[in-house]
Amino acid sequence: MxxxxxxxxxxxxxxxxxxxxxxxxxxxxxxxxxxxxxxxxxxxxxxxxxxxxxxxxxxxxxxxxxxxxxxxxxxxxIVMGGRYLEHDCGLSRSIGYFLEPLIVLGLFGKKPLSIKLKGITNDPKDPSVDTFRSATLPLLKRFGVPSEGLELKIESRGVAPKGGGEVTLSVPIIHNSLKAVTWTDEGMVKRIRGISFSTRVSVQFENTMIHAARGIFNRLLPDVHIYTDHKAGAQAGNSPGYGISLVAETTSGCFVSVDTTISYTRGNDDMDIDERKELMPPEEVGEEIASLLLGEIEQGGVIDSTHQGLLFLLCALCPQDISKVRVGKLVPYGIQTLRNIRDFLGVKFVIKPEPATGTVMLKCIGCGLKNLSRKLS
The missing domain is CATH 3.30.110 (Translation Initiation Factor IF3)
Structure with a gap:
């Protein structure tokens, strides 16, 4: 050695x-x-x-x-993948923190991945499991990831601080490499879909959030559907909370997402839950999340700001071919991702701002990462 x-x-x-x-x-x-x-x-x-x-x-x-x-x-x-795996994500960050890297790793495994993750399913810091299901997984399909075997099942929900949620993630392996993309047309928004959830609080909270959000959207667009997902008993986790996740789908097949969760946080004494803090009323939550989604759409680009890092990473892992994508204003996470890609993969992006639209065009030649650990038949 x-x-x-x-x-x-x-x-x-x-x-x-x-x-x-x-x-x-x-x-x-x-x-x-x-x-x-x-x-x-x-x-x-x-x-x-x-x-x-x-x-x-x-x-x-x-x-x-x-x-x-x-x-x-x-x-x-060597990334092995495998079935019937389990991992407890703990309570200091939500499952969303673990999902993004796990999805990418799963693609380059020896066997398809199926893993049960336990912890917090929805929190304000990381993208919620709903966003992964409705916006992240469709993003992967753009890069040639097969849709068969790619899914995220929400078994039970859990919000901070005590969690209690559980999801099962399945990721297929790619048989050689990803597919380079030219993805620059964001299209026009044709419909808005969403899901609201509540755990250990009245289902009325969800109806109020949906009513407030629709009040804003219905002035702009007729096709708006927001579903409810009220959990009770064991499926409701260990803490009270509620939230909403929205996705705008465009005519060119782009998904722009936002989500939010309202729950009690830990107080200063780490184990003490600060229930003195008033939670934001559901009506305000609905209005705020609707405005956030409109803000993301206004920025332009083929994805929302939370998905910038993942998009750049997938472009960099593509074959040695040119990928070209358009995003809205670069966010700090996206910029840091570009630096890390340069340091680890040696891939540099050509970045060209387009002042007329306020968007940024990025081009790169992928590093040509192949899935070498898969079983060769």
Missing amino acids: GKISYMKLKGSQNLRQRLLLATLSSTPILIEDIRADATWPGLLPHEVSFLRLLETVSDDCHVEINETGTKLKYKPG
Whole structure:
């Protein structure tokens, strides 16, 4: 065995994405100074949980963390995939935090992936499981991911702080590589779909949110359907909460999504739930989410701002062919993703702002990542 050379990185930012790119590009990494000066130094619970998840879906990956958690050595293994896997995502971040990298990894596995994830299904910080189902999975199909075997089932919902949700994710493997895309026409919005949910509160909360959101949309568009998903008993998780997820579908097959969740947060004393805080009334939630969706549509581009990072990553993983996409204003996560792609995959994007439309056109030649770990028949 020769000496392993590690790519040296510093700080805690974009840890999840760095680990994902390290795995895809088989690059061992050494990250130092992880929150070295913070009150609680080192890796946070959800970051450790994500490392455990990488160990679950891959074989022969090696993780070393020092005592304070401020230094991490990671040597990626082979992504195996497999069925009947399970992972508890914990309660410090929602399942959405784990889903994005997991979907990409699953495509390059040895076997199709089927995994049960437990934890928080909806929270304000990460995209909700509904958004993944209605906007993220259709995005993958653009890149030639087969729709058979690609699904996300919501078994039960759970909001912060006590979670209790459960979803099952299935991801097929790609048989060689993704497909490069030219995707620049966002089209016109033809319909709006959505789903509202409530756990351990009255179903009336959902009806009020839907009524408020439709009040805004119906002035602009006749085809608006927002479904209700009221959970009770064991399927309602362990905490009260409600929320709504909306998707605008365009004439050219683009999906623009937003979502929000209202629930109690933890108080200052970590285990103490701050129920003194008034929750936002459902009527305001409905109006606010409708305005957010209109804002995303106004920005232009073929996807919404939360999906920028994933879109760029998929373009970079394509064969050595040109991919061309149009997005609205670049968000910090999207910009950081472009930097990480350059560092790990050596793929650079040509970025051309278009002042007339306020959008940005990006072009790149993919790194040609092939699924080498799949079983060759």
